[in-house]
Amino acid sequence: MNLTLDHTEYGFGENYVDVPGYGRTGPSYYRMEVLRDIVNERLRQDELKAAGKFKSTCADNDIDDGIKAAVLTEETGEVSRVICEFVQGKLTDEEADAQLYTELVQVAAVVTAWCECIRVAQEKRKVRAAKRAEDVAHAAAQYPVGMRVRNVYRSEIAGIVIGITPLGNVEVHQDYQTDSPSGIILPSRRDYHPDSIRPELPSEHPVNELSDERNQCEGAS
Numbered sequence: 704m705n706l707t708l709d710h711t712e713y714g715f716g717e718n719y720v721d722v723p724g725y726g727r728t729g730p731s732y733y734r735m736e737v738l739r740d741i742v743n744e745r746l747r748q749d750e751l752k753a754a755g756k757f758k759s760t761c762a763d764n765d766i767d768d769g770i771k772a773a774v775l776t777e778e779t780g781e782v783s784r785v786i787c788e789f790v791q792g793k794l795t796d797e798e799a800d801a802q803l804y805t806e807l808v809q810v811a812a813v814v815t816a817w818c819e820c821i822r823v824a825q826e827k828r829k830v831r832a833a834k835r836a837e838d839v840a841h842a843a844a845q846y847p848v849g850m851r852v853r854n855v856y857r858s859e860i861a862g863i864v865i866g867i868t869p870l871g872n873v874e875v876h877q878d879y880q881t882d883s884p885s886g887i888i889l890p891s892r893r894d895y896h897p898d899s900i901r902p903e904l905p906s907e908h909p910v911n912e913l914s915d916e917r918n919q920c921e922g923a924s
Contacts (some may be wrong), residue, residue, distance in 0.1 A: 737808075744812035761816035764824065771820075775813050781806040838871030842897045846873045851903040854895070861903055866896050875900065 748760045761771045765779055780920045789799035846852060852875060854860040862877035872894040 709744055740808050741811045741815060744808050745815050748812060748816060761813050762819040762823075764820055771817050772811075775810070777819070778806065778810045778813050782810060830864055835869065838897075839867050839869065842871050843867045845897060846900070846902075852895075852900040853903045853907065855899050855901055857905075861908070862893075865892070867903055871897070873897055873900060 729891070739911070749762075751757060752760050759766050761774055782803065785794070785799060785802045788794045789796075789803075794802065848864055848866060850864045850865060852862060860877060862875040864873055865876045866874040868874055873896075874892065874894050877891045877893060
């Protein structure tokens with residue numbers, strides 16, 4: 704698969720001139736051609752991957768940035784090689800230009816692939832952030848601050864909702880518990896997943912007994 708180009712489809716600005724004997728030329732006139740070649744090289748990378756030539760490209764997240772940097776360094780090294788060979792007189796102007804163009808296009812294709820991977824990661828973070836915001840909003844609506852709740856799995860653990868964490872968990876200030884190994888009655892604050900707690904029924908909250916228990920605890924301290 705190759706990307707084709709028709710110059711008439713694009714606006715090239717004013718950064719070109721008509722040179723007698725050469726036609727229209729200048730950096731902006733060739734910009735889309737260069738970008739076309741970079742895209743085609745990028746497509747070639749994917750074709751080579753599909754053919755089993757290599758396992759991954761720099762667009763994949765199964766290789767870390769260190770390896771991608773090594774791949775890019777290898778490609779830029781090829782650019783340096785062409786320059787050195789030209790300086791040493793091993794390449795003519797035409798040969799040097801052709802090889803340099805090819806290597807620079809490959810460098811740009813590797814950079815493009817790496818940028819694609821970064822954009823995918825950025826979009827995934829956006830999606831996760833939106834999901835977290837949705838979870839926070841849902842938890843806040845389900846468990847408003849001040850609501851008394853109980854642990855679904857250990858109904859003796861109860862407390863008051865004091866907030867929602869950035870991850871969408873419910874922050875609960877628990878009643879005095881005899882949960883510690885020493886048996887000492889201590890207050891505690893803990894984050895719960897919304898599914899692990901439930902609103903407390905009025906009949907489950909013996910206010911007088913709880914107040915007496917707190918008073919005894921505070922008097923002992």
